[in-house]
Amino acid sequence: xxxxxxxxxxxxxxxxxxxxxxxxxxxxxxxxxxxxxxxxxxxxxxxxxxxxxxxxxxxxxxxxxxxxxxxxxxxxxxxxxxxxxxxxxxxxxxxxxxxxxxxxxxxxxxxxxxxxxxxxxxxxxxxxxxxxxxxxxxxxxxxxxxxxxxxxxxxxxxxxxxxxxxxxxxxxxxxxxxxxxxxxxxxxxxxxxxxxxxxxxxxxxxxxxxxxxxxxxxxxxxxxxxxxxxxxxxxxxxxxxxxxxxxxxxxxxxxxxxxxxxxxxxxxxxxxxxxxxxxxxxxxxxxxxxxxxxxxxxxxxxxxxxxxxxxxxxxxxxxxxxxxxxxxxxxxxxxxxxxxxxxxxxxxxxx
Amino acid sequence: xxxxxxxxxxxxxxxxxxxxxxxxxxxxxxxxxxxxxxxxxxxxxxxxxxxxxxxxxxxxxxxxxxxxxxxxxxxxxxxxxxxxxxxxxxxxxxxxxxxxxxxxxxxxxxxxxxxxxxxxxxxxxxxxxxxxxxxxxxxxxxxxxxxxxxxxxxxxxxxxxxxxxxxxxxxxxxxxxxxxxxxxxxxxxxxxxxxxxxxxxxxxxxxxxxxxxxxxxxxxxxxxxxxxxxxxxxxxxxxxxxxxxxxxxxxxxxxxxxxxxxxxxxxxxxxxxxxxxxxxxxxxxxxxxxxxxxxxxxxxxxxxxxxxxxxxxxxxxxxxxxxxxxxxxxxxxxxxxxxxxxxxxxxxxxx
Numbered sequence: 001x002x003x004x005x006x007x008x009x010x011x012x013x014x015x016x017x018x019x020x021x022x023x024x025x026x027x028x029x030x031x032x033x034x035x036x037x038x039x040x041x042x043x044x045x046x047x048x049x050x051x052x053x054x055x056x057x058x059x060x061x062x063x064x065x066x067x068x069x070x071x072x073x074x075x076x077x078x079x080x081x082x083x084x085x086x087x088x089x090x091x092x093x094x095x096x097x098x099x100x101x102x103x104x105x106x107x108x109x110x111x112x113x114x115x116x117x118x119x120x121x122x123x124x125x126x127x128x129x130x131x132x133x134x135x136x137x138x139x140x141x142x143x144x145x146x147x148x149x150x151x152x153x154x155x156x157x158x159x160x161x162x163x164x165x166x167x168x169x170x171x172x173x174x175x176x177x178x179x180x181x182x183x184x185x186x187x188x189x190x191x192x193x194x195x196x197x198x199x200x201x202x203x204x205x206x207x208x209x210x211x212x213x214x215x216x217x218x219x220x221x222x223x224x225x226x227x228x229x230x231x232x233x234x235x236x237x238x239x240x241x242x243x244x245x246x247x248x249x250x251x252x253x254x255x256x257x258x259x260x261x262x263x264x265x266x267x268x269x270x271x272x273x274x275x276x277x278x279x280x281x282x283x284x285x286x287x288x289x290x291x292x293x294x295x296x297x298x299x300x301x302x303x304x305x306x307x308x309x310x311x312x313x314x315x316x317x318x319x320x321x322x323x324x325x326x327x328x329x330x331x332x333x334x335x336x337x338x339x340x341x342x343x344x345x346x347x348x349x350x351x
Numbered sequence: 352x353x354x355x356x357x358x359x360x361x362x363x364x365x366x367x368x369x370x371x372x373x374x375x376x377x378x379x380x381x382x383x384x385x386x387x388x389x390x391x392x393x394x395x396x397x398x399x400x401x402x403x404x405x406x407x408x409x410x411x412x413x414x415x416x417x418x419x420x421x422x423x424x425x426x427x428x429x430x431x432x433x434x435x436x437x438x439x440x441x442x443x444x445x446x447x448x449x450x451x452x453x454x455x456x457x458x459x460x461x462x463x464x465x466x467x468x469x470x471x472x473x474x475x476x477x478x479x480x481x482x483x484x485x486x487x488x489x490x491x492x493x494x495x496x497x498x499x500x501x502x503x504x505x506x507x508x509x510x511x512x513x514x515x516x517x518x519x520x521x522x523x524x525x526x527x528x529x530x531x532x533x534x535x536x537x538x539x540x541x542x543x544x545x546x547x548x549x550x551x552x553x554x555x556x557x558x559x560x561x562x563x564x565x566x567x568x569x570x571x572x573x574x575x576x577x578x579x580x581x582x583x584x585x586x587x588x589x590x591x592x593x594x595x596x597x598x599x600x601x602x603x604x605x606x607x608x609x610x611x612x613x614x615x616x617x618x619x620x621x622x623x624x625x626x627x628x629x630x631x632x633x634x635x636x637x638x639x640x641x642x643x644x645x646x647x648x649x650x651x652x653x654x655x656x657x658x659x660x661x662x663x664x665x666x667x668x669x670x671x672x673x674x675x676x677x678x679x680x681x682x683x684x685x686x687x688x689x690x691x692x693x694x695x696x697x698x699x700x701x702x
Contacts, residue, residue, distance in 0.1 A: 003354055010612070010633065013536030015546055017396055018612050018633035021372070045368055108668025122470050133668060185364030186673040195366055261361070261369050281632035282361065282369035317459025317484060322537040 004038035005330040007279065008286045010314070012323035019328070020286025022262065022279035024294060025202035026338065029212035029272040031176065033199060035294075037334045040202075043195035044278045045185050046171075047259030051138050052078040052225050053174060053204065054191075057166045058141040059221035063148035067097040074228035075235040077141030080258070082238025083112025083132040090235055091136045098144035105130035106157040107139045107189040114238055135189035142191070159184060159192045168194060174214070175204035188260060198276045201265060206274030209255070209267040226255050226267070242288045242309060246295065249305040254295060262287045268298060285325060293327050297335045355389035356681040358630065359637045361665070363674035370679070371637025373613065373630035375645060376553035377689065380563035380623040382527065384550060386645075388685045391553075394546035395629045396536050397522075398610030402489050403429040403576050404525060404555065405542075408517045409492040410572035414499035418448040425579035426586040428492030431609070433589025434463025434483040441586055442487045449495035456481035457508040458490045458540040465589055486540035493542070510535060510543045519545060525565070526555035539611060549627045552616060557625030560606070560618040577606050577620070593639045593660060597646065600656040605646060613638045619649060636676060644678050648686045 003021070010018040023038030033040075055077040058064050064074060073094040081087035095102065109128045111118050121128060130136060139156075142163050146156045149163075156163050159181060171194060172179045179194040187193040206212070208226065211219030229236050233247035236257070246256045258264040262279030264287045275294055279286040292309040296302045303310070312325035327335070354372070361369040374389025384391075406428040409415050415425060424445040432438035446453065460479045462469050472479060481487060490507075493514050497507045500514075507514050510532060522545060523530045530545040538544040557563070559577065562570030580587045584598035587608070597607045609615040613630030615638045626645055630637040643660040647653045654661070663676035678686070 012396055012544075012612075013546070014533065015394060015396070015536065017536070019631055021631075043366060045363055045366070106669070108670075110668050119473050122473050182365065185366065185368070186667060186671055188667045188673070190667060190669050190671060193363075195364070261363075280370055280372075281634055281637070283632055283634060286632070316537060316539045316541055317461050318457070318541050319459075320537055320541060322539070 004280055006328040007037075007290045007331045009326050009328050010323060011326065012314070017323065020279050020281060020283060020290075022277060022286065022290065023198050024290060024331075024334070025199040025276045026294065026298070027199055027202040027206050027274050029203075029206035029210055029274070031203050034273070035334060035338055036199060037331065040199040041197045043183065044198055044201070044263065045187075045193040045195050045261070046201055046265070047187060047193050047261060047263050048080045048135065049201070049257050049259035049263045049265040049276075050171065050204075051080065052208065052222075052229065052255070052257060053171055054138060054167050055141050055225050056170050056218065056221050057163060058145045059224055060217055061145050061149055061166075063098070063145045064224075066148055067144060069094065069097060069144075071228040071231045072235055073097070074225055075232045076137030078225055078229050078257070079137045079236045080134040080243075081137060081235065082114035082241065083117045083128075083134065084114045084238055085117070087137070087235060087238065088131055091131055091140050094137065094140045094144060098140070098147055100140065100143050100147065100153070102129065102131050104143055104153055105133070105136055105139045107133040107135045109133055113241075133189060139189065139191075157189075157191045164192055168192070170218070171196070171204070174207055175200040198278055202274040202276035204274065205265045205267040205276060206272060209269035209274065210272055212272070226269070227252075229255060245308055246292070246306065249308075250295070250299055250302060253299050253302075256291070256295075258284070258287065264288065264291045266291060266295060271298065273298065289325050289327070290331065293331065293335060294338075297338050355631055357679040358388075358641045358682045360677050360679050361674060362677065363665070368674065371630050371632060371634060371641075373628060373637065373641065374549050375641060375682075375685070376550040376627045377645065377649070378550055378553040378557050378625050380554075380557035380561055380625070382554050385624070386685060386689055387550060388682065391550040392548045394534065395549055395552070395614065396538075396544040396546050396612070397552055397616070398538060398544050398612060398614050399431045399486065400552070400608050400610035400614045400616040400627075401522065401555075402431065403559065403573075403580065403606070403608060404522055405489060405518050406492050406576050407521050407569065407572050408514060409496045410575055411568055412496050412500055412517075414449070414496045415575075417499055418495060420445065420448060420495075422579040422582045423586055424448070425576055426583045427488030429576055429580050429608070430488045430587045431485040431594075432488060432586065433465035433592060434468045434479075434485065435465045435589055436468070438488070438586060438589065439482055442482055442491050445488065445491040445495060449491075449498055451491065451494050451498065451504070453480065453482050455494055455504055456484070456487055456490045458484040458486045460484055464592075484540060490540065490542075508540075508542045515543055519543070521569070522547070522555070525558055526551040549629050553625040553627035555625065556616045556618040556627060557623060560620035560625065561623055563623070577618070580606060596659055597643070597657065600659075601646070601650055601653060604650050604653075607642070607646075609635070609638065615639065615642045617642060617646060622649065624649065640676050640678070641682065644682065644686060645689075648689050
């Protein structure tokens with residue numbers, strides 16, 4: 001496999017102690033590649049970064065309307081949530097409106113990402129359930145779709161189930177890649193994840209923003225889901241987490257969603273652009289820092305509003321500054337070339 | 352910086368989803384390099400991997416004898432412990448014998464690595480203290496050394512303090528590199544970490560095993576510390592953790608110690624060999640898997656006794672097998688060449 005460049009350096013003292021390699025793609029919703037740093041053609045699993053795309057059947061099928069789902073229930077269907085009370089309440093509400101039970105969730109259980117929620121479970125002498133899984137909202141949405149469409153609710157997570165088949169078709173159409181069963185891996189929460197090139201994933205996120213190339217129904221569904229996420233960024237991830245912080249900071253300028261193993265995507269509806277980052281080693285610290293720097297270049301004012309995510313200071317247990325996370329020279333050079341390209345693309349893209 | 356090869360692949364479905372690059376050095380105690388995969392000349396911070404070397408002044412200065420320290424107190428001085436009751440007890444005992452208080456520890460506080468210990472603190476409504484820091488035993492040993500030598504116990508963690516100066520000289524002598532203040536980074540627990548080439552670090556671990564090139568006093572101190580760790584591997588790390596599992600499995604065939612940011616070292620006293628691994632991205636999963644595979648090649652029978660650490664199966668939240676951590680082709684090829692070299696070196700090395 002070709003070598004991806006170093007994107008992020010982790011310094012300590014005078015040295016680069018660790019580093020994160022990877023690839024970045026910025027594509028507009030006409031499929032034009034504005035930035036391709038590293039191997040953007042190699043297939044990668046999009047994992048939880050595509051939850052908003054995986055939620056499209058929930059709206060497009062009419063299930064969301066039939067069950068009277070509100071923004072918080074749609075946002076949680078797109079979420080990798082922290083398992084705090086607000087998230088659990090939204091998942092329970094979605095399940096209840098669709099006449100479903102927690103025991104039907106096939107995602108498996110893990111301790112909440114939220115320390116507070118974990119501590120509350122521990123204090124109560126409880127163990128985590130499927131509802132605490134960061135994917136429980138996505139699973140609730142898939143279940144609701146199955147029920148609304150009159151499909152078997154059992155096995156909704158299996159690749160041959162109608163809900164997963166619909167998701168495969170939607171991902172194929174939006175990203176412009178014919179995804180097949182052989183491209184499939186099984187995600188942490190047991191649903192399929194279909195591998196596709198990073199550039200295609202970025203193109204899909206570009207189209208998500210303004211509905212380019214979508215049927216009117218799909219465009220309406222996609223925009224309703226993004227609006228739900230913009231209305232409640234704290235539901236999409238959780239307190240103190242990257243996606244929530246960035247969407248709070250940038251408003252509806254950027255829909256941002258990360259996934260496991262170093263995947264992160266963003267859609268910039270105002271610019272008609274999509275971004276996708278994959279860090280080779282799968283570490284979150286590298287991935288989030290790359291995305292923060294790309295967003296800071298593309299979104300006007302984001303270099304100031306994203307001061308938190310862009311702050312790479314590493315402090316030790318006593319609070320001493322011991323190092324920094326910083327963009328590599330390769331990433332800096334690539335980003336310097338970006339604004340000119342971006343301005344040209346934005347001017348020529350349909351509004 | 353030259354490109355290090357991929358050492359570990361992380362698969363999902365039919366694809367390599369993530370990968371970990373790095374360097375590996377295997378050196379004998381005469382300084383002969385048996386394996387140099389990747390850049391073994393670039394300086395890296397050894398972090399907590401050298402805690403046993405950092406503990407040498409505690410014994411060599413006579414402090415351990417003067418305070419009547421036993422194996423458990425010496426093992427905890429070499430440890431990155433989990434913060435379980437057994438670890439806290441050993442640190443407290445070391446402090447008490449030297450007439451020291453917990454409040455003198457300069458390592459800063461973090462939640463115990465042990466989930467059980469964290470849950471116990473939470474249930475008791477307590478927050479973590481410096482004693483729960485995985486480095487508290489090392490700090491207690493440094494403090495005891497300072498007190499025994501009549502040095503100020505305040506500032507014992509500062510680079511100019513006599514204890515840290517002694518450690519810098521000892522690391523320089525054992526690893527055969529003149530370490531200077533400009534090579535220094537500050538560790539997570541606030542003591543200096545001096546950068547040195549991976550090959551030199553491996554050579555230092557080779558010499559640690561049989562005391563090659565050491566004064567009789569230093570050899571005695573080093574061997575006493577290693578014996579203490581072999582006597583209680585559960586103190587050096589903790590239940591379920593790599594170093595403890597490996598030392599339980601291999602007995603006194605291998606002293607193994609990891610550090611932050613992807614550093615891991617081993618000393619094989621029986622073979623007079625030292626190993627050092629640095630994974631570029633700093634992730635533990637990559638580093639431990641590399642070391643397990645190198646040990647499995649070098650130590651007779653270790654391919655069976657290390658079945659646990661060598662098992663790369665990745666299971667998701669429902670227990671489904673979704674992928675594997677496995678050695679890269681580059682690492683496999685390098686390891687295939689190793690046993691012949693090793694057999695030759697072991698035959699010619701002094702016993």
